[in-house]
Amino acid sequence: VQSWEAVTEPGSDARIASFTSISGPCLDHMGYWMRDRWRRPSPRGLRRALSQQLHSWYVLLFHVPVLPELVWRLVVAKRWPLLLHRLEGVPPRPGHPARTLARDAVHGLSLYRANFRPRLRRPRERRTEVPVQVVMPVHDRYVTPPLAEGLQRWVPRLWRRRLYAGHWSALLRDGAQVARMVTELIDHVGGAPEARGLARARAGAKARPLVVVTGGGSGIGRATARAFAASGAEVVVCDLDERAARETGGHAYRVDVSDEAQMRRFADEVLRAHGVPDIVVNNAGVGHAGTFLATTGEEWRRVLDVNLWGVIHGCQVFGKLMAERGEGGHIVNVASAAAYLPVKSLAAYATSKAAVLMLSDVLRAEVAGRGIGVSAICPGLVDTGITRTTTFSGLSEEEQDRRRDAATRAYRRRNFAPERVAAEILRAVETGRATVP
Template identity: 80%
Template sequence: MRTVLSGDVRLAVFEEGPPEAPTVMLVHGYPDTHAVWDDVAAVLAERFHVVRYDVRGAGQSGSPRGTAAYRLEHLKNDFFAVADAVSPDAPVHVVAHDWGSIQSWEAVTEPGAHERIASYTSISGPCLDHVGYWMRDRFRRPSPRKLKQALVQQLHSWYVLAFHTPVVPELMWRLVLAKRWPELLRRVEGVAPRPDHPADTLASDASHGVSLYRANFRERLGKPRERRTEVPVQVITPVHDNYVTPALAEGAERWAARLWRRKLYAGHWSALLRDGAEVARMTTELIDHVDGKPAAHALARGQAGAKQGPLVVVTGAGSGIGRATARAFAARGAEVVVCDLDEDAARETGGHAYRVDVSDEAAMRKFADEVAARHGVPDIVVNNAGIGHAGSFLATTTEEWQRVLDVNLWGVIHGCQVFGKLMADRGEGGHIVNVASAAAYLPAKSLAAYSTSKAAVLTLSDCLRAEVSRRGIGVSTICPGLVNTNITSTTTFSGLSAEEQARKQASATRAYERRGFGPEKVAAEIVRAVEHNKATVPVTPEAKAGLILSRLTPGLLRAAVRFT
């Protein structure tokens, strides 16, 4: 720790990481101290000179008297005083949260700020002047959508009015809230108490910090200034923020010429206290790009005005539904990664091709690692690889059961595990599509192993959807019926000779060809399922009718199975 003077206010400054590396300044919000950045700083300090400071009125820094001492102009001066002290010869990268972000906007939009600030990542704290213009726009040019946005934000900002009440907020913090704050964070945001957060000084920090609201809100919202910047700005929006709505980021490109918007599926404080590693990753991606490296896929997608499509992974993409799905996403601007046991067939599909056996867990983990390293974490994963098998339960051998379940069920499990974990850890959402079959809910005596594998995929998908929805990850199960693909020519049959199997395969192929329902129609339903986050999607007419029957008349359906 060192002390930096800003006027007559003593600021406690904390440094870690290699001092010769680029400097990243972390500015905390209300009612926190520098300790709220512990997780973020731990990751960034591996590469950067990380600087944190307790803002005036908080932690180990001085607490000036009077509301006027907390005006934005003084907070801006504090920021530059610290920046000049810790990095006098090079511009700093800035990451800020909540009120730290509000006061950092004041510095970032100062004329000539780009000479002292290399990049700015803002989390849950807009520029108050920008908010003033945002509110004016919604009431001067109203529409139902804009009025709803304004009303919702005002409801989320109820505490701002409460903090303008004399004396009461300070008493509440000192007598009630400070003691219960750890439990409130745990209940509302799932943040477990930790040794350094909340700080022992919380009651006094929160009482002093009320002046931030009283000194700035009415003036800045009532008389907003034109505050623009040449600094590259990344706005990270915690989707589950109870105080700052995502809508406030709309129109920010008016003020920042180089702007990136990114979502983080977290709450106001859990963004730092649970997902600090992801905030550090997003920050690093912007810093690296500003320093000349190609933009990471997720960062490129977030740039205002960019037309970067999603990154899509499709398994079993060498033919049929997988190939049609990969091409459907590619036609919509997606970057596509495809895999298949037949690598040559995967290459014919297009995109980045890999040979992968989805039933092999180690191979799938290696595949996921390679995709993440070379292309980034995928936004959409389609677990399509599957095989066909016909045979009654008693006729199906253990080896046949193993083969069907290894590909049709374990292949999906592996895909969900390796890519679902990457998506969840990234925190920016995504979508998983599992291709099942109408056989999942239309049992047939002749499809014991196949129907079982697909029914398991359907239930697995419902369980997974419930688990990862909070992280912004959708899960869809696609249930085709009779679709004209080459699965009929590779389907195996229990208890038949090679010659008899060949006749069965040829017969099934002719029947599916006469049916005339192509894989492109299934691919279109997969794209729509992702766009609308649909849970279960029966595709063909018989699949749709079967789903209705399975729900309305399950007894009748079970009786009918005896004759299939």
């Protein structure tokens, strides 16, 4: 916050090439932000102003004479590593904090007392032509992300980015993510192309997400990939049939989702060529019909390898990339109505889809704090090509062909197109809906 003083000095753009601020604008900008919301009240604006004032409780405490200094010297400084670990999950490390922490904190109290009230009461018009990136930790207990709203009034070259971290963990635990953001701005100001995350964060820019769809060569996968592309997204499609993937459109790859090594190589290639995906749709699947006792071990393995392990692999390789990036994302796992409607003739298939549904619930709880949403899509009978490749336990090839033809006719009679499922997937990503039956 104090660095804004130098950045907003007249002529600063001749001396400062770029500036990245963590946790908000300068005090003058904050003063105008508060003033605007109280002078031109709206329910949303008042709610956000009140929320920020509640988060700023510590400012009042800092203005109490003597007591804050005593608390810092006698209690907080001595227990600082423990407090960081309990409040924000920052692991203790050697050499931290510095032995000067208590003295530094007391100096910080003096800065608060000298500047906070005057700047909020009589804010100055502080503008700058310096390219500025504002990183707002979403889980900040003291500075709320809405404080960055309206900053383009003072900073025409502005990028606003969210980091799913806390006030202190943004640097002490997630410093690598912050360093990457800083480097992206420095490189861009120096002439490099705008990184995907930076382009998305530019004030006034329309987001163009990167979407990965597995099993995108036909059916629900193809319809979903094309729907995302029509909405303006950049789409990466993988399928066992690379030709079918190319026909879908976007960047096409041949991948067997049941093969963990292939999926890891695929994720590495997506990262290298396109960046970290914003949305991943784990759609690849196979159909199989047969009662439990009639289904062979080999048939069980085939169904579980694709329908369950394929989803696990997709969640692992891409979920880790999203979590490490720290800027959120969304994972969509295509399950089935068979996940919660037991049918004795779909033993392996229903089991695999029920596992996908539970996996989605468990994963959602784990990654929610990193800003990653997880949706499970559970469609019923959809007119796709899956009926033409479904296998049947205990039947001759000729009888299986007859069953496939009958299933295909039944699915067509229902006339539920994959495009309708794709529309639900896009809606789930937009709204953050957990389960779509």
